[in-house]
Amino acid sequence: xxxxxxxxxxxxxxxxxxxxxxxxxxxxxxxxxxxxxxxxxxxxxxxxxxxxxxxxxxxxxxxxxxxxxxxxxxxxxxxxxxxxxxxxxxxxxxxxxxxxxxxxxxxxxxxxxxxxxxxxxxxxxxxxxxxxxxxxxxxxxxxxxxxxxxxxxxxxxxxxxxxxxxxxxxxxxxxxxxxxxxxxxxxxxxxxxxxxxxxxxxxxxxxxxxxxxxxxxxxxxxxxxxxxxxxxxxxxxxxxxxxxxxxxxxxxxxxxxxxxxxxxxxxxxxxxxxxxxxxxxxxxxxxxxxxxxxxxxxxxxxxxxx
Numbered sequence: 001x002x003x004x005x006x007x008x009x010x011x012x013x014x015x016x017x018x019x020x021x022x023x024x025x026x027x028x029x030x031x032x033x034x035x036x037x038x039x040x041x042x043x044x045x046x047x048x049x050x051x052x053x054x055x056x057x058x059x060x061x062x063x064x065x066x067x068x069x070x071x072x073x074x075x076x077x078x079x080x081x082x083x084x085x086x087x088x089x090x091x092x093x094x095x096x097x098x099x100x101x102x103x104x105x106x107x108x109x110x111x112x113x114x115x116x117x118x119x120x121x122x123x124x125x126x127x128x129x130x131x132x133x134x135x136x137x138x139x140x141x142x143x144x145x146x147x148x149x150x151x152x153x154x155x156x157x158x159x160x161x162x163x164x165x166x167x168x169x170x171x172x173x174x175x176x177x178x179x180x181x182x183x184x185x186x187x188x189x190x191x192x193x194x195x196x197x198x199x200x201x202x203x204x205x206x207x208x209x210x211x212x213x214x215x216x217x218x219x220x221x222x223x224x225x226x227x228x229x230x231x232x233x234x235x236x237x238x239x240x241x242x243x244x245x246x247x248x249x250x251x252x253x254x255x256x257x258x259x260x261x262x263x264x265x266x267x268x269x270x271x272x273x274x275x276x277x278x279x280x281x282x283x284x285x286x287x288x289x290x291x292x293x294x295x296x297x298x299x300x301x302x303x304x305x306x
Contacts (some may be wrong), residue, residue, distance in 0.1 A: 001042025002266045006076075007114075007213050008166035013076050015260055015285040017045035017213065018088055018278070019271035024053035024060050026273055032064050037275050039074055041282045047170075047213070047269055049080040049118055050103055054078045062108035072109055074121075079103045080118040080170070088189055091121035093132035100141055113141040120150050128159035135163050146170070147208070150200030155210070166210050170269070171201065174216040175236065175258055175301040176227050182303055188235040189306055202264060212266045214259055218252065228252060239300040242292060249283060256284035258297050 003012040018038050023031055048058050058079065065072050083098035088098075100115060115136060117129070122181075135274060136142040146168035155166055156216050173180065179193075180202040186194035205212050220227040227233045228251055230241070240251040247254070259268050270281045289297075299305065 008165040012153050013045045014043045016043055016282050017042055017267055017269050018048050019047045019269040021052045021271055022059050022273050024056040030065055031060050035064050039111055045076040047078045050099055051083050051085055051255055058106035066108045078114040079112055082118040089119045089121040091117055091124035091129045093128045096132040105139045109174050112142045114144045116146045116148045118148050127161040130158055132162045152201045152204030153199050155157040163282040168211045168213050169205055170213040170215055172216050174217050174219055175255055176220040206264050214266050215269045215271055217259055217268050218255055236300040239296055250280045253280045253284040256281045257287040257289055260285055261289050
C-alpha cells in the first residue's frame with residue numbers, strides 16, 4: 001500500500017482509508033475479519049463519526065479492538081463530531097469535548113489519532129472552537145485535528161486562533177463531483193464549471209500542507225448513488241471499462257486511481273465493507289494512469305477542457 005505524508009509531523013499513512021459508516025451492518029465476527037483483512041492489505045487508517053449508526057459503528061469497532069490486544073497500535077483511528085442530526089451543527093467547546101469523551105468510550109481507546117469537526121457551525125465562535133481542539137490535543141485525547149466540509153476561508157479563520165496545525169479537510173470528490181478541480185480548470189471563464197464553490201480549497205490545502213480526504217469517491221450528486229454501471233453515464237462507464245481491461249483491474253479501481261493520481265496526495269475514504277471491493281480500491285493506490293487517460297476520464301465524466 002502506498003503511503004502519503006500526514007499532519008505537521010508528515011507521518012506516513014495509507015493512501016486509502018477505511019470509512020466505517022456502514023460497518024454496523026456486519027456481525028462482530030465479520031467486522032473482526034474485515035478490519036484484520038484491511039490491515040493485511042496495508043490500510044492503517046480508519047475513519048468514523050459519532051453519528052454513523054447513531055454510535056453503533058464506533059461501538060462495534062470498539063469490540064473488535066477489545067478482542068484484539070495490540071491492534072490499536074497498528075492503526076490510525078479518526079472520528080468526527082459536530083452534527084446533532086436533524087437539529088443543528090454544534091462546534092462549541094462543551095459539545096466537542098463531551099463528544100470526544102463519548103467517542104473514546106465507544107471505540108474502547110484512550111486517544112484518537114485524528115479528530116475532525118464534521119460540519120461548520122454558523123453560530124460557532126472560532127476562538128472557542130479552536131480552544132476546544134487545542135484542549136483535546138493538550139489532554140492527550142487527540143493527536144491531530146482537522147475539519148470536514150470546510151472552505152479555505154473557514155479554515156483560515158479557525159487557524160487564526162488555533163495553536164495546532166490543521167491536518168486534514170474531508171471533502172466530497174469523485175469523477176462526477178469534481179468542483180474543486182473543475183473551477184481551476186475553467187478559470188477566467190463564464191461557464192458553470194468556473195464557479196468557485198469551494199473557496200479554492202484544493203490550492204489552499206496544498207499550500208498549507210492539509211491532507212484532503214475524499215468522501216463518496218464513487219458517488220454522483222450528494223447522495224444520488226454511484227456512477228459506476230449507471231446508465232446515466234454511458235460514456236464514462238465505457239472509458240472506465242476500457243481502462244479496466246487495459247490494466248486488468250476493475251472500474252472501481254480505475255475511478256479510485258483517478259483521485260489517487262492527483263499530485264495533491266489526497267487520501268481516499270473507501271466506504272465499502274466488502275473485502276474484495278476494498279482490495280480493488282487498495283490496488284488503485286499502485287496504479288499509475290497516463291496523463292491522457294486521466295484527462296480522458298475527466299472529459300468522459302462531463303467536464304470540459306476550454
